[in-house]
Amino acid sequence: MGKLDGKVAIVTGGSRGIGAASALALADEGADVAISYSSSAERAEAVVADLEAKGVRAAAFQADQADAAQAAGLIRRVAERFGKLDILVNNAAVGGGGLLGVEPADQAAIDRQLAVNYTSVVAAVQAAVPLLPDGGRIVSISSGVATRAGFQGMAYYTGTKAALEGFSRGAARDLAHRGITVNVVQPGFVDTEGNPADGPAASVFLPTAAMGRYGRPEEIAAGVVFLASPQASYVTGAVLRIDGGYAA
Numbered sequence: 001m002g003k004l005d006g007k008v009a010i011v012t013g014g015s016r017g018i019g020a021a022s023a024l025a026l027a028d029e030g031a032d033v034a035i036s037y038s039s040s041a042e043r044a045e046a047v048v049a050d051l052e053a054k055g056v057r058a059a060a061f062q063a064d065q066a067d068a069a070q071a072a073g074l075i076r077r078v079a080e081r082f083g084k085l086d087i088l089v090n091n092a093a094v095g096g097g098g099l100l101g102v103e104p105a106d107q108a109a110i111d112r113q114l115a116v117n118y119t120s121v122v123a124a125v126q127a128a129v130p131l132l133p134d135g136g137r138i139v140s141i142s143s144g145v146a147t148r149a150g151f152q153g154m155a156y157y158t159g160t161k162a163a164l165e166g167f168s169r170g171a172a173r174d175l176a177h178r179g180i181t182v183n184v185v186q187p188g189f190v191d192t193e194g195n196p197a198d199g200p201a202a203s204v205f206l207p208t209a210a211m212g213r214y215g216r217p218e219e220i221a222a223g224v225v226f227l228a229s230p231q232a233s234y235v236t237g238a239v240l241r242i243d244g245g246y247a248a
């Protein structure tokens with residue numbers, strides 16, 4: 001018996017990294033899991049095969065989260081395919097934007113980042129609310145930089161994650177009467193293709209983490225599963241830091 005037997009979850013950006021680990025961890029607790037991706041179709045199908053090997057239903061959906069209409073449509077497609085939706089995990093995000101005042105701003109990239117990291121999350125939540133049952137779960141992956149910028153070059157990304165967190169607090173208030181919880185996970189530095197532990201940024205990041213190491217995607221996924229579970233029924237509007245002490 002899993003904590004999430006009979007539940008249906010969607011994890012955006014589930015083709016690799018924290019999203020894939022979260023999808024697999026939700027499936028370990030018995031949930032049927034849909035994942036989305038923008039371009040990594042083969043990677044997404046490999047994750048689906050791994051999910052199905054755990055004995056749950058799974059599917060991958062291409063949906064570019066830079067487009068709010070696609071983000072909302074994804075939610076409806078998942079509910080149609082699986083018959084319902086219980087858990088929304090907003091994970092897909094992009095980084096970048098450059099060093100403010102030093103590097104020329106790429107406004108198109110900054111706008112796209114805001115769309116992927118914030119605007120489309122709002123669209124997905126709006127689409128999910130009428131579909132979620134009372135007691136449904138919304139978990140969004142933010143970043144430790146939303147609270148503590150920590151180092152240079154993160155201003156645009158930090159702004160999107162702070163917006164995500166503000167929206168999540170407001171949504172928690174609005175949806176509490178239905179028992180739908182809305183929470184945020186703040187990862188620190190996690191070894192993924194988006195931020196490899198052997199990449200050039202590691203020497204900047206590592207001194208800021210009390211534990212002096214990168215996290216593993218599975219360490220973030222454990223928090224996602226807790227917040228998605230019935231055991232977290234009195235947790236809403238919260239930020240769960242899983243950051244190796246970055247904020248300590």
Ligand SMILES: NC(=O)c1ccc[n+]([C@@H]2O[C@H](COP(=O)([O-])OP(=O)(O)OC[C@H]3O[C@@H](n4cnc5c(N)ncnc54)[C@H](OP(=O)(O)O)[C@@H]3O)[C@@H](O)[C@H]2O)c1
Binds near residue numbers: 039041064144187189
């Ligand atoms: N890794 C870290 O150190 C770290 C730290 C703090 C917070 N986070 C947060 O954790 C989450 C996951 O990060 P990660 O490091 O696992 O990322 P990642 O390795 O770069 O993977 C990103 C995932 O998002 C998908 N994605 C990207 N753009 C998309 C779009 N426009 N539409 C739909 N899907 C899209 C990617 O699929 P495609 O390949 O198909 O595009 C992929 O599945 C993000 O919210 C990130 O901000 C990460």
